[in-house]
Amino acid sequence: MNDTPDITTEVDRPESTDFIREIIKQDLAEGKFDRVHTRFPPEPNAYLHIGHAKALWIDYGIALEFGGKFNLRFDDTNPTREEQEFVDAIIEDVRWVGADWENRLFFGSDYFEQMYQWAIDLIKKGKAYVCDLTSEQVIEMRGAPTTIGENSPYRDRGIEENLDLFGRMRAGEFEDGARTLRAKIDMTSPNVYLRDPVMYRIRHAEHHRQGDKWCIYPMYDWAHGLEDSIEGITHSLCSLEYENHRPLYDWFLDELGIYHPRQIEFARLNLTYTVMSKRRFIELVDGGYVSGYDDPRLPTLAGLRRRGYTPEAIKDFCSRIGVAKVESVVDVAVLQDCVRGHLNKTSQRVMAVMDPLKVVIVNYPEGQVEEFDAINNPEDPDAGTRKVPFTRELYIERDDFREEPPPKYFRLAPGREVRLRSAYLIKCVDVVKDSNGEIIELHCTYDPETRGGDAPDGRKVKATLHWVAAETSLEAEVRLYDHLFAKPNPDEVEDGQSYFDNLNPDSLQIRTCRIEPGVTGAAPGTRYQFERQGYFCVDTDSTADKLVFNRTVTLRDTWAKIEKAMRKGGR
RNA sequence: UCCGGGGUCGUCCAAUGGCAGGACAACGGCCUUUGGCGCCGUUGAUCGGGGUUCGAAUCCCUGCCCCGGAACCA
Numbered sequence: 001m002n003d004t005p006d007i008t009t010e011v012d013r014p015e016s017t018d019f020i021r022e023i024i025k026q027d028l029a030e031g032k033f034d035r036v037h038t039r040f041p042p043e044p045n046a047y048l049h050i051g052h053a054k055a056l057w058i059d060y061g062i063a064l065e066f067g068g069k070f071n072l073r074f075d076d077t078n079p080t081r082e083e084q085e086f087v088d089a090i091i092e093d094v095r096w097v098g099a100d101w102e103n104r105l106f107f108g109s110d111y112f113e114q115m116y117q118w119a120i121d122l123i124k125k126g127k128a129y130v131c132d133l134t135s136e137q138v139i140e141m142r143g144a145p146t147t148i149g150e151n152s153p154y155r156d157r158g159i160e161e162n163l164d165l166f167g168r169m170r171a172g173e174f175e176d177g178a179r180t181l182r183a184k185i186d187m188t189s190p191n192v193y194l195r196d197p198v199m200y201r202i203r204h205a206e207h208h209r210q211g212d213k214w215c216i217y218p219m220y221d222w223a224h225g226l227e228d229s230i231e232g233i234t235h236s237l238c239s240l241e242y243e244n245h246r247p248l249y250d251w252f253l254d255e256l257g258i259y260h261p262r263q264i265e266f267a268r269l270n271l272t273y274t275v276m277s278k279r280r281f282i283e284l285v286d287g288g289y290v291s292g293y294d295d296p297r298l299p300t301l302a303g304l305r306r307r308g309y310t311p312e313a314i315k316d317f318c319s320r321i322g323v324a325k326v327e328s329v330v331d332v333a334v335l336q337d338c339v340r341g342h343l344n345k346t347s348q349r350v351m352a353v354m355d356p357l358k359v360v361i362v363n364y365p366e367g368q369v370e371e372f373d374a375i376n377n378p379e380d381p382d383a384g385t386r387k388v389p390f391t392r393e394l395y396i397e398r399d400d401f402r403e404e405p406p407p408k409y410f411r412l413a414p415g416r417e418v419r420l421r422s423a424y425l426i427k428c429v430d431v432v433k434d435s436n437g438e439i440i441e442l443h444c445t446y447d448p449e450t451r452g453g454d455a456p457d458g459r460k461v462k463a464t465l466h467w468v469a470a471e472t473s474l475e476a477e478v479r480l481y482d483h484l485f486a487k488p489n490p491d492e493v494e495d496g497q498s499y500f501d502n503l504n505p506d507s508l509q510i511r512t513c514r515i516e517p518g519v520t521g522a523a524p525g526t527r528y529q530f531e532r533q534g535y536f537c538v539d540t541d542s543t544a545d546k547l548v549f550n551r552t553v554t555l556r557d558t559w560a561k562i563e564k565a566m567r568k569g570g571r
Numbered sequence: 572u573c574c575g576g577g578g579u580c581g582u583c584c585a586a587u588g589g590c591a592g593g594a595c596a597a598c599g600g601c602c603u604u605u606g607g608c609g610c611c612g613u614u615g616a617u618c619g620g621g622g623u624u625c626g627a628a629u630c631c632c633u634g635c636c637c638c639g640g641a642a643c644c645a
Binding site (some may be wrong): 017018022041042043045075077078080081134135138139142143144145146147148149176177179180189190191192193195198200201202203217219220221223224240241242243244245246247265267272320321322323324325326327328329330331333334336337340341344345349375378379408410411419420421422423452453454461462463464465466488529531532533534555556557558559560561562 | 581583585595606608643644
């Protein structure tokens with residue numbers, strides 16, 4: 001509270017920047033544009049993933065920073081693969097991540113009439129023609145990157161004939177694939193996208209918004225720049241694979257002489273231990289490797305949401321990874337660090353025992369129940385406290401006791417004293433085993449003087465354990481998630497193998513835990529920290545009778561590291 | 572082979588001719604009623620070769636390597 005605000009550190013600190021922001025600043029300085037307007041243009045044919053979130057935060061973040069505007073626009077130019085279901089899902093995801101398009105939700109298909117008129121303009125200029133070649137012929141005559149293409153025999157059709165034919169294409173006189181409208185550019189260009197690209201194809205298909213109003217549909221390259229132009233986009237940001245398309249983007253806009261946004265490309269996101277493509281999501285879902293597109297192991301936004309990730313964490317992640325043009329693979333540990341950071345500050349602590357070992361406090365009165373005040377969040381004093389019941393019979397984590405403790409292990413062991421979080425100091429006086437030698441129960445004594453966890457004589461204990469009362473604790477299902485793939489790069493495979501061979505068999509473990517009773521009735525989506533273990537959130541499968549938790553991420557586990565190092569060193 | 576991009580710590584991103592810095596990871600320590608959080612520290616990089624310059628990650632030349640590109644997909 002009495003910290004002196006350090007003004008100097010806030011002044012002159014270079015704000016986060018990247019090559020795109022630099023370009024925009026320069027454009028603004030040169031007067032090339034006098035405002036900033038971006039857009040996020042998903043095709044409604046798949047679920048969004050964390051890679052889309054990166055793009056979204058570049059688009060939206062830039063608009064925000066420059067005091068500009070941001071549009072959400074569905075690029076729905078292909079009727080055969082787009083569905084309303086995806087429109088709804090994408091809107092939900094974009095909203096969840098926190099981008100605000102205000103009242104600017106648009107659909108590329110709403111511009112079809114304008115696009116059609118512009119196509120006519122191009123035909124009139126002699127810059128577009130109706131081509132009767134089949135798709136196979138077009139491909140053949142286009143040539144290869146290393147060779148040049150060949151002109152279509154229909155390339156020099158007269159303007160009147162082109163106009164007539166194009167009108168009849170729209171009128172539905174021809175079958176699917178019978179003809180196309182092509183731009184007349186250069187069949188010898190080293191950039192194959194400039195070799196008379198198709199602008200319109202015939203598809204007698206029902207469009208999710210336009211119904212059967214149209215039977216010709218614009219191709220991406222033709223449509224996208226027009227959409228940007230119509231919306232007054234200043235900077236059209238997209239991923240690297242469109243770099244080769246930019247000359248075509250520019251060509252259409254220049255030939256039409258209409259408002260011309262600037263396209264800038266950046267590298268898309270890759271993450272370790274996962275895959276990031278629509279095709280692979282489909283394969284994983286269809287193959288039953290994951291439960292659906294919202295499986296918490298998938299990097300889809302729906303999956304991350306279900307897993308317990310917060311929009312804040314995702315936004316933080318996007319700003320940490322930056323923007324550049326190098327193909328990159330970001331360590332998923334960065335993402336995990338982001339959620340831990342946010343959840344540490346915000347989530348309520350609770351005690352849950354994953355693998356219960358019974359503890360009997362032999363000097364504690366039978367039938368007595370005490371209630372302790374446990375701190376809800378040490379990072380947030382305003383979070384207050386909660387009551388946790390304590391009884392003679394308790395459960396602790398099986399892993400928190402060792403009959404023969406290894407070096408550096410300072411949890412419970414015979415004769416050792418530890419603290420039960422928020423309760424008492426207890427000492428292990430006896431180990432009870434069954435006929436197989438399996439430990440079934442621990443007998444401990446408690447020190448009544450240590451109520452709350454501190455010893456009046458000032459003696460210290462090294463360990464604090466989480467625990468639950470045997471009887472009052474609840475049973476709950478926990479789903480422990482780990483990386484979907486066993487290798488950082490799932491594509492690193494032996495000959496004859498596929499990325500499926502790298503699936504991590506332990507990516508999901510289902511357990512039954514005992515949890516303190518206060519969580520009764522927690523709604524799906526509620527997030528907790530299970531002390532000493534990790535962050536968990538109530539799954540959508542959870543019911544009043546049966547709580548189900550997803551593990552979002554584990555806590556950092558220094559002891560596990562030490563143990564691992566010792567095991568290695570021991571060999 | 573042609574066209575378009577790109578090569579900085581293990582990873583991601585800075586340094587815009589002037590001390591190669593930050594984050595994650597790793598390692599060590601301090602603190603701790605979470606082996607959590609926090610704090611401190613250590614390790615660690617300019618693809619190679621030439622050149623320009625007082626000075627090069629940055630500019631020039633050259634070589635090498637990586638990615639993308641031949642859907643009536645986006």
